[in-house]
Amino acid sequence: MNWKRASDKAILIEMGNRIRQKRIQKRFKQSDLAHRAGISVYTLQKMEHGQSFNVSTLIQVLRALKELEQLDHFLLPVEISPIDLLHAKDKTTQRVRNPK
Numbered sequence: 171m172n173w174k175r176a177s178d179k180a181i182l183i184e185m186g187n188r189i190r191q192k193r194i195q196k197r198f199k200q201s202d203l204a205h206r207a208g209i210s211v212y213t214l215q216k217m218e219h220g221q222s223f224n225v226s227t228l229i230q231v232l233r234a235l236k237e238l239e240q241l242d243h244f245l246l247p248v249e250i251s252p253i254d255l256l257h258a259k260d261k262t263t264q265r266v267r268n269p270k
């Protein structure tokens with residue numbers, strides 16, 4: 171899937187399809203997965219049909235599917251180049267302020 175060109179709705183649909191495929195691959199009924207994840211069957215059905223869901227729900231479902239490691243691909247850790255590291259000299263950015 172071309173994530174950059176996809177609409178938000180298309181991304182939600184794709185995520186829902188992938189969750190459904192993983193659930194079926196692991197031979198879970200919707201009711202079983204929902205129970206393991208601590209969510210309602212209705213919430214899981216909405217998720218699988220590409221309706222909006224929150225990140226907490228995604229984490230619960232991934233944990234129930236034993237697929238939490240998929241989050242490693244979600245947002246990669248920020249890596250600092252060796253040169254930037256030398257320039258920083260232990261100055262770690264704590265927050266970003268708006269320029270005046």
